[in-house]
Amino acid sequence: CADSAMYLAKELGRNNYQFFTSELMIRAQHRYALERNLRRALVEDEFLVYYQAKVNLLTQKIVGAEALIRWQMEDMNIVAPNEFIPFAEEIGLIVPIGRWVLTQAARHAQQWRQQYQFDFKISVNISPKQFQDPNLPSFIKDVLDETGLDPNALQLEITEGLLMVEADHLGGVFDAIKQLGVSISLDDFGTGFSSLSYLQRFPIDNLKIDRSFIREIPANQDSVVLTKAIIAMSNALGMSVTAEGVESLEQMDFLKEAGCQEMQGFYFSKPLSVEAFEALLQKNLHS
Numbered sequence: 001c002a003d004s005a006m007y008l009a010k011e012l013g014r015n016n017y018q019f020f021t022s023e024l025m026i027r028a029q030h031r032y033a034l035e036r037n038l039r040r041a042l043v044e045d046e047f048l049v050y051y052q053a054k055v056n057l058l059t060q061k062i063v064g065a066e067a068l069i070r071w072q073m074e075d076m077n078i079v080a081p082n083e084f085i086p087f088a089e090e091i092g093l094i095v096p097i098g099r100w101v102l103t104q105a106a107r108h109a110q111q112w113r114q115q116y117q118f119d120f121k122i123s124v125n126i127s128p129k130q131f132q133d134p135n136l137p138s139f140i141k142d143v144l145d146e147t148g149l150d151p152n153a154l155q156l157e158i159t160e161g162l163l164m165v166e167a168d169h170l171g172g173v174f175d176a177i178k179q180l181g182v183s184i185s186l187d188d189f190g191t192g193f194s195s196l197s198y199l200q201r202f203p204i205d206n207l208k209i210d211r212s213f214i215r216e217i218p219a220n221q222d223s224v225v226l227t228k229a230i231i232a233m234s235n236a237l238g239m240s241v242t243a244e245g246v247e248s249l250e251q252m253d254f255l256k257e258a259g260c261q262e263m264q265g266f267y268f269s270k271p272l273s274v275e276a277f278e279a280l281l282q283k284n285l286h287s
């Protein structure tokens with residue numbers, strides 16, 4: 001790639017060549033600054049975990065939450081994960097960041113389970129690089145031991161992209177995680193190069209229907225049909241199914257009708273800070 005960039009730059013002539021290299025340099029400097037900032041963020045505790053409720057469609061009761069990372073530098077606006085997680089994944093910094101999220105999420109979940117005495121479940125996003133870290137299962141075990149969280153209360157959200165890479169050594173990680181009693185959800189289902197054989201090959205407990213399908217309901221007939229099919233397939237295969245990105249009453253009613261058990265989306269609640277989520281939990285438990 002660098003070679004072809006050079007070639008292209010030379011083709012374009014001397015001035016362009018100069019322009020081209022300085023562009024690349026700026027990009028490299030920007031990446032370096034971002035990496036430095038992310039490393040500092042870990043040390044200085046600049047990350048936050050927000051929680052978005054997962055709700056039982058029939059009872060409208062909160063059954064759990066998804067942990068979603070945020071970044072807040074002093075006196076600055078909150079930065080969304082799409083702005084830094086892909087880069088952290090690229091440079092491997094996702095491993096320590098992901099460990100931090102997992103620890104925080106397990107602590108909060110255990111606190112809420114004890115405080116409110118109910119079977120609250122917590123979901124944590126795990127990127128491909130984290131999942132391929134051979135120390136992940138033992139790290140999870142340490143977190144469960146340290147927090148006292150029931151393994152059944154923890155779910156890992158992985159994406160289809162992970163399952164496409166060399167699958168041989170993945171089996172061992174899946175086995176070790178299942179051994180612990182932790183469950184696995186396939187996030188953004190339907191957007192990757194989904195292959196139904198993954199569902200046979202890997203021990204997946206839950207499918208999360210991607211927001212892009214839910215968003216088009218009921219206007220787009222294809223989305224309606226595909227969503228129904230995913231729900232029917234999950235139920236038939238003994239997996240639970242969660243709809244993400246539910247924004248309207250109409251979508252909620254459709255999902256209920258189609259046999260979906262669980263939803264997550266702005267219609268019920270946006271991702272919230274710890275304090276705001278606790279207030280929502282209390283209100284929901286007493287409603």
Ligand code: C2E
Nearest residue numbers: 068069080081082085101125126127245246247265266271
């Ligand atoms: P995701 O795991 O698919 O999370 C769902 C995203 O959809 C969240 O965005 C959430 O705020 C958003 N969302 C939920 N309901 C609605 C809705 O009704 N309407 C709309 N428009 N959006 C909705 P967020 O928090 O910005 O996270 C984006 C992505 O960043 C996540 O997608 C996940 O892939 C990644 N991510 C977040 N936290 C972590 C983390 O701790 N570790 C890793 N590895 N990735 C993370």
Ligand code: MG
Nearest residue numbers: 066125157187
């Ligand atoms: Mg997720």
Ligand code: MG
Nearest residue numbers: 187188208244
């Ligand atoms: Mg998702």
Ligand code: MG
Nearest residue numbers: 187188210211
């Ligand atoms: Mg998504």
